[in-house]
Every structure is written in structure tokens, then in C-alpha cells.
Amino acid sequence: MILALVILMFILLFIGVPIFISLLLSSIVVIWLFTDIQPMIAIQRAFGGIDKFVLMSLPFYILAANAMDVGGLSDRILKWARSLVGHFHGGLAMTAQTAAMFFGALSGSSPATVAAIGRIMYPEMLKQKYPKQFASGLILQSGSISLVIPPSITLILFASATNTSVGALFMGGLSAGIVFGIVLLVYIYLHSRRNNFPKDESFKFSELWKSTKDASWSLGIPLIIILGISLGFFTPTEAAGVAAVYAIFIGMFVYREINLKGLYKLCLSSAVTSAQIMITIAAASSLGWILTIGHAPQLLAQYLNTFSSAWGFLLLLNIMLLILGMFLEASISLIVIAPLILTTAVGLGIDPVHLGIIMVVNLAIGTFTPPFGLNIFVANSVLGLKMNEMIGGITRFLIVSLVALAIITYIPAITMYLPNVIFK
Incomplete structure (x- = not known):
């Protein structure tokens, strides 16, 4: 049954059927052909998969990200990052990576980060004679860090799938994301x-001070989210609402780049994006239930239990997730796989927060890994490049990202320090 499910799903994906239809239709067909269960149960399980309180934060974070892009907050972050690191060799490249870390903390969306950073920085890098492959590889991977640094939508999905604390995952993602970014820098x-x-001219404190003042309203969003959650002022879901209202207020009344018509458009765009994500989560939940009744957790646990050490388990997990990341969108992999391996991981002494960060970093790397990494398709439309023009840069940054993954995987103190201090 499981083999038929996987084969049917990949056939549908290969011929271009939308992801959510591929997942849900393959689940319904397999139930109909191989079980005595009514196919309507698959629909009920799909709705059950999105009937979770923690998922209420997703539309708000998406709204906040769109408001920041339209409202001029992302442009000011780029100017601030350039005044901070532009005087180093490769100043524009350093600026793009630094801005991606902060924009990830603003939006939590990998495609949004690639689009925002690439739209501005890629033409500038070409003007300064950066090699096209290096520049495109940098832009492609820049969005991956958005999946790790809070408020990460992917971390929220892991929390939903495994009943892990969103606040603890956010704190673990903050430290792991900083390490990830430092390795790349x-x-x-x-x-x-x-x-x-x-590189730009020598460092000027006056320019840094000016750009910091101009971007101070933008930089306030990650501070509000992280400090608000860690100090207990509001929950991660409430933080999402606060971030969305704050971003809209700044875009309309401080920077004055959003009018009422623009507000309507960004709300409409956010609603469409939220619906796309939610329906994919619902379909993936139905698929995960089919795998469960097909005893996939037991089969996977039986195989993984052959490892008597966490080291070997994590090595296999990384390899498996890197391969899956080449073909599947991160949210699908998390919702389906995380519940299957959680018990085994905890039995080996791996904290669920550390496990979540490892999985998200793996799937973040998958966003720019050929052949189906999502950021590749975003970059194709934003940068206008074909795969063969980007492959050299992708390979270079893929190797560096794997080094960062190894550090985060095998030095758990990096991930667990902040959660242990703040949440004890």
C-alpha cells in the first residue's frame, strides 16, 4: 500500500499536477483500492491537520512579510546592512547575506527573501563585475536561512506536527541561524x-548611524517578536498578530509607502498565499495518516533502531532529509516525517527542539538544491537565469551549507543554549 502511495504521488507530481492535489488524490485512491475505509475519511483527516491553534500564526506572519516588502522596510534593511559590512572585500555579497539574515527574521519566508534580496542586489552585483554564478548562488541560498531564524513558518509547522514548544524552537532557531549565517559570511x-x-569605501560611522536610524522601525520587528516571546509578554501566535499590525502601521504612517489600495492588495495576496500553504498542509496531513495506518512509523523505527548511537541516527537522518529536500517542499517533509521519527530520536537522547532545528536546516538546504528546490524556480523568475547558469554557484554554497549543518547537528549546545536558559 505504501509503495503504491509513493509511486502514485510521484507520478502525479512529475506530470505537473498541483502539489496539494497530488498528495490528497493519491491518499484517496490508495484508501479506495487497498482498504475498507471510506475515502471521505481522507478529507476529514485533511481538515483535522489544519485544525490546530499554532497554525493560526501563519497568515499573520505572511501578512507581516508582505507588508514589509510593500512598505519599504526590506529596502531599508538592505541599506543598513551595506553600511555595516559593505567595506569588507565582497561588500555587496556580504550585504546580501547579512540582509537575508535580518529579512528572514522579518518574514520567515524563504521565497520572499530570495525575491526581495535578488530583485535589488543581483543587478548591483553584476554591475560591480561579480561572476554570474557566484552572485546567483548567493541569492539562491540567501533565502534558506529564513527557514531557520524566527519567526520561521517551517518551525511552526514542526511544532504543530510534534507538539513541541514554538517558543523553544524559535530560540533554538535564533542561535542556529546565527551560526549558519556566520559560516556563510x-x-x-x-x-x-x-x-x-x-568593496565600498572605508567604514563610516556617520553612514551607519544614519542608516540605522532610517531602518530602526524595520529592525524593531524581530526585537518585538523575540523579546516578546522570551519575556512572556505574548505567545508566538499573538506575536504574529503584533508583527503584522506593526508592519502595516509603519508602512502606512511612518514610511508612507502603503495606501488603502495597497493595503487591500497586500491583504488579498496574503490571503491567497495563506490558502496555498494551508491546503498543502491539509493534504500532507492526510498523506501522513495513510502512512501511519500503513505501519510506516513502525517500519522506519525498526530500521532506525539498528543505530545504537545518536551520531549514526543523525547522519542517516541528514542524508535522508537532504535527498527528500531535492524533491519535496519543506512543509510536506516536516509534517509527514517528523512524527514518524520523533519517538526514536527522543529514545536516543535527542531533544525534540534540537531535532526540529536539524530537520529545518536540512530542508532549508533543500530549498536551493536541484532539481526541484523551490528557490531555484523563484530565482528563475526574479533573476531570469536558467539552471545551467546557476549550477556552479549552487554547488559552491551547497558545500558550505553542509559544513554549517554538520556543526549544528553535532554541537547541540549551539541550538539548546537559549531554550535551556529562557525556558529552563
Whole structure:
């Protein structure tokens, strides 16, 4: 039954059927052909998959991200990042990566980060004679860090699938995301220095101060979210609502780049995006239920239990997730796989928060891994490049990202320090 389910799902995906239809239709067909269960149960399970309080935050974070893009907050973040790191070798590349870390903390969306950073930074990098492959690879991977740094939509999905604390995952994602970003920044600097990539004029405190003042309203959003959750002022779901209202207020009344017509359009766009994500989650939940009644958890646990150490288990998990990330969208992989491996991981002494961060980092790397990484398709439309023009840059940043993954996987103190301090 499980084999038929997987084969049918991949056939539907391969011929271009929308993801949510592929997941739900394959579930219904397998129930109809191989069980005595009424196919309507698959629909009920789909609705049950989105009937969770923690998922209420998703539409608000999506609304906040769109408001920040339309309201000019993301442009000011880029200018601030350039005044901070532009004087290093490869200043524009350093700026793009630094801005991606902060924009990830604003939006929590990988495609949104690629679109926002690529739209502005890629033409500038070409003007300064950066190699096309390096520049495109940088833009492609820049969005991946948005899945790790809070408020990460993907971390919320893991929390929903495993009943793990969203606040603890956010704190673990913050420290892991910073380490991920630092590894990439070190590589960018060394590569830029070796190839003598251009840099801005010498560091000027006056420019940094000016750009910081201009971007201060933008920089306030991650502070509100992180400090508000860690100090107990509001829950992650409430933080999403606060962030959305704050972003709209700043865009309309401080920067004055959003009018009433623009507000209507960004609300409509956010509603469409939210519906797309929710219906995919619902379909994936139905698929996950089919795998459960088909004893997939027991089969997977039986295989994984052959590892007597967490080290071997995590190595296999990383390999499996990296492969899945090439073909499946991150939210699907999380919702289906996380509940299957949670018990085994905990039995080996792996904290659910650490497990969640490892899974999200793996799937973040999958967003720019060929052949079906989502960021590749976003970059294709934003940058206008074909796969063969991007593959060299993708490979370079993929290797560096794997180094960051190994550090986060095998040094759990990086992930667990903040959750242990704040949530004890």
C-alpha cells in the first residue's frame, strides 16, 4: 500500500499536477483500492491537520512579510546592512547575506527573501563585475536561512506536527541561524578576498548611524517578536498578530509607502498565499495518516533502531532529509516525517527542539538544491537565469551549507543554549 502511495504521488507530481492535489488524490485512491475505509475519511483527516491553534500564526506572519516588502522596510534593511559590512572585500555579497539574515527574521519566508534580496542586489552585483554564478548562488541560498531564524513558518509547522514548544524552537532557531549565517559570511569574505572582489569605501560611522536610524522601525520587528516571546509578554501566535499590525502601521504612517489600495492588495495576496500553504498542509496531513495506518512509523523505527548511537541516527537522518529536500517542499517533509521519527530520536537522547532545528536546516538546504528546490524556480523568475547558469554557484554554497549543518547537528549546545536558559 505504501509503495503504491509513493509511486502514485510521484507520478502525479512529475506530470505537473498541483502539489496539494497530488498528495490528497493519491491518499484517496490508495484508501479506495487497498482498504475498507471510506475515502471521505481522507478529507476529514485533511481538515483535522489544519485544525490546530499554532497554525493560526501563519497568515499573520505572511501578512507581516508582505507588508514589509510593500512598505519599504526590506529596502531599508538592505541599506543598513551595506553600511555595516559593505567595506569588507565582497561588500555587496556580504550585504546580501547579512540582509537575508535580518529579512528572514522579518518574514520567515524563504521565497520572499530570495525575491526581495535578488530583485535589488543581483543587478548591483553584476554591475560591480561579480561572476554570474557566484552572485546567483548567493541569492539562491540567501533565502534558506529564513527557514531557520524566527519567526520561521517551517518551525511552526514542526511544532504543530510534534507538539513541541514554538517558543523553544524559535530560540533554538535564533542561535542556529546565527551560526549558519556566520559560516556563510566567513566563506563569502574569504572567497571575495582571494578573488579581489570590490568593496565600498572605508567604514563610516556617520553612514551607519544614519542608516540605522532610517531602518530602526524595520529592525524593531524581530526585537518585538523575540523579546516578546522570551519575556512572556505574548505567545508566538499573538506575536504574529503584533508583527503584522506593526508592519502595516509603519508602512502606512511612518514610511508612507502603503495606501488603502495597497493595503487591500497586500491583504488579498496574503490571503491567497495563506490558502496555498494551508491546503498543502491539509493534504500532507492526510498523506501522513495513510502512512501511519500503513505501519510506516513502525517500519522506519525498526530500521532506525539498528543505530545504537545518536551520531549514526543523525547522519542517516541528514542524508535522508537532504535527498527528500531535492524533491519535496519543506512543509510536506516536516509534517509527514517528523512524527514518524520523533519517538526514536527522543529514545536516543535527542531533544525534540534540537531535532526540529536539524530537520529545518536540512530542508532549508533543500530549498536551493536541484532539481526541484523551490528557490531555484523563484530565482528563475526574479533573476531570469536558467539552471545551467546557476549550477556552479549552487554547488559552491551547497558545500558550505553542509559544513554549517554538520556543526549544528553535532554541537547541540549551539541550538539548546537559549531554550535551556529562557525556558529552563
